[in-house]
Amino acid sequence: MTPDELSQALSAALAAAVADGTLALDADALPASVHVERPKQREHGDWATNVALQLAKKAGTTPRALADDLSARLVAHPGVAAAEVAGPGFLNITLDAGAAGELARTVVVAGDAYGRTDALAGQVHDLEFISANPTGPLHIGHTRWAALGDALVRIMRAAGADVTAEYYINDAGAQMDKFGASIIARAKGEEVPDGGYPGDYVKERAAEVLEQRPDLLDLPEDEAATVAREVGYEAQLAAIRRTLDAFGVHFDVWFSERTLHESGAVAEAVERLREQGHVFDDGGAVWLRTTDFTDDKDRVLIRANGEPTYFAADAAYYLSKKDRGFPGKIYLLGADHHGYINRLKAISAAAGDDPEANIEVLIGQLVNIAGERMGKRRGNALYMDDLIEWLGSDALRYSLARYPADTPLSLSGEEMLKQSNDNPVFYVQYAHSRTCAVDRNAADRAVARTRDDGSDAFDPALLAHETEAALLGRLTEFPRIVTQSAELREPHRIARYLESLAADYHKWYSECRVTPYPDEEVTDTHRTRLWLNDAVRQVLANGLDLLGVSAPERM
RNA sequence: GCGCCUGUAGCUCAGUGGAUAGAGCGUCUGCCUCCGGAGCAGAAGGUCGGGGGUUCGAGUCCCUCCAGGCGCACCA
Structure with a gap:
């Protein structure tokens, strides 16, 4: 007997009590489904329900009296060995061994399918996670989102949802130029310029770029900058894909931010939002009136110099997901981006959607190692590649997936190593x-x-x-x-x-x-x-x- | 200043209103003559950050205070 079947048996018992007048309640006052749970103490039986405690007051009776009545009705049910009233009015239910034991065969026969449900059947979601800039390797923080995001994709699919795993490549903007400049500096054997990327991996990227373009340093400055940026970008993205592959994480869609700009989707998004009546011009810039919704200040879409902001690209990206047929848009973001939630929801509302239904933001707290915050610009980065090599994919994935995303996690390097055994x-x-x-x-x-x-x-x-x-x-x-x-x-x-x-x-x-x-x-x-x-x-x-x-x- | 997250055993953390608040690690005591001891049995260890409130019942919900993390751009 499954808990669902037991719950139905309890519902039937309640309905019968109403029907014969024992329980002075309207049939529609009964709960849609009766909650049954596993008691913490084994001596409290196989299952327990608190339904008598919840209904007694409304029915003008005492919890124990109601539980007594339910008990009598339930023990008549096949598969139920005992139903005892306990404490203030809990009903502790014991199944007979045969009814319980049958499950062993059920599971073996179901095989891989045991555990799959249809709870989320019909739901269509886009789940975006990691989405790191292609200017450096994935680090410990990304590793947590990789473990959680990929597990969530698998779990939601097991529950019947249609889920698309998506990675947004932030390959537009000034940071790409800085990355290219850092590569050129390393190719020359020099230190990276101020604001550049100091990590040692840039030396590897520089070597890869030089291998493909031995003429790099002989090119005119402008051309060299472009080549370093573009070839370096491809090399870094390939490295990220290799890392995720080693971690067993697969994305259905790799979405480039650049394509939004190049295809005109950003300009089009601004116009679409303007048609919705939420765009205005001020000080030479184009703004989205996000304060019409949940934001605390309005946001610039197009700067006074004519350049679109990152926010404009995100609006276009949102509309892309909408146009591609995803009612549900789930974002797994780091805590350092949580200030972004209101803006994201404002985009959704401005586009005529319902943010509560169409947007879901899961905030993942940061991971601390030995009390030091990890950041790839700080030179103390702990990279995902190194973690995988150190602890193995299994231990790493499991230890990151066994904590809720909103728990700030602090692990010391020593403990993580020790955990490789324990x-x-x-x-x-x-x-x-x-x-x-x-x-x-x-x-x-x-x-x-x-x-x-x-x-x-x-x-x-x-x-x-x-x-x-x-x-x-x-x-x-x-x-x-x-x-x-x-x-x-x-x-x-x-x-x-x-x-x-x-x-x-x-x-x-x-x-x-x-x-x-x-x-x-x-x-x-x-x-x-x-x-x-x-x-x-x-x-x-x-x-x-x-x-x-x-x-x-x-x- | 405003917003989000967190505060539970020595440490790292579970616990979507229920009964005696749990697990792992660490500490202590037992169990290899037979399916894998990476295991099992047991012990010790708690004012669930403080204070109010709602409820038959609060670690859980509400208010407030304290502490820590993160964020509040015509950056990305």
Whole structure:
């Protein structure tokens, strides 16, 4: 019995109580769905509901009396072993072992599909993340968005949403010229100019540019600047793609800011917003009256010198996403960009959209290493390439994805290194590889999911040990964890769930054997436990995949 | 000054109004004669930043104060 089925049984019991007059409430005063949850204490049963506490006052009765009535109705339901009233009016429900154990087979049969839901079916989203300037390597901050953003794409898709992962390349503007100038300086063996990019990687880019254009330093100054900028840009973007590839992060769309300017989309966007009546001219500049909406001051679109601002490009970019058919536009931004949210929403509103429905901004707090803020212009940068090489993609992805985005994260370099052995990712991966080891050992002793004659050996009532009840309950939760994680845009819930599942599995492993002792015969208990073992393996693998982390068969 | 985020065990962090606030690391004690000890069992460790309020019930919601991070461009 799944929690959804139990919830429906409770709804039916409430409706019946209303129908026969026991419960003095209108049928439409009942909750749309009855909330059931896993109690923290095992002795409180498999599931608990507080619905009696919520409804008693409205119905003019006491919570315990209402819970008593519900209990009597519920125990008549097949699969429910007990329903006890506890405390102020909680209803603690215990399922019979057979009804609970059936889940092991359900999971194994569903395979990769177990955990997929249709909670977000029909939703179409564009999810933009990282979007770093192509003037340097990705650093620790980008790494966090990469881990979270990619996991979110996977999780939302698992919940049925249509999601496009997009990277916005900020390849327009003055910083590209500064990047080119820095490359030329390094090509000459000189220090970078003031305001340039001091990182050592610029020397690598300079070497790559020189390899392609040995004539770089012989060119006229203007031409050299262009070549350094353009060839350097391509080399840096290629390096970023290599890094993300090594991290297992895939983008569906790489969107160049330049194309917005070159195609006239920026100018067109200004005109479209003008038609909507929110554009005005002042002091020679063209403004968007963002204060009509949620912004605290108006913003310039076209400078007095005729150059469009970055903000104008973002307006054009917003309209591009709208025109490309994305009702939902999700932005994963760093905390240092949170001042941008109101402007973004103003663009949406000015374009005639509903910002609350069409824009969603997820703010990710910064990562601190040993108390030092990371910034690529500060010379103390910790690059994503180095992190991957140091800790491995799995440990890095997992340790960054297991915290909510809005938690400021501070890790010391030493601790991250130490975590390479004690990180929870290994705990979860170890559980998975252990399920595989159990499979191998079972095969050696000819323990299979069916009997030797091929007949069905699965008997869910044999999964009656307390660690098995806990494990089965945990497996039941997976689909709703996926749904919840997708709806709240919180990948860390998957990681936390996997850690709980791994703990339940390890406990079960230490109590219940799948393979009999050498002097014992193989029974249906062993065979049925193999189903449970394989169900756990499946859910661990499915969950790790949602985080982009591997599920090794051996470690 | 204004806005956003955060404040929970020694450390790093979970906990979308419920029962005795949890996990990992660190510290201490047990468990390898049999499916992987990267594991299990147990112990110690808390005024959930302070103070008000809403509620049958608040770490969670509201107000206020304190502390820390980040942001408030005709930069990108």
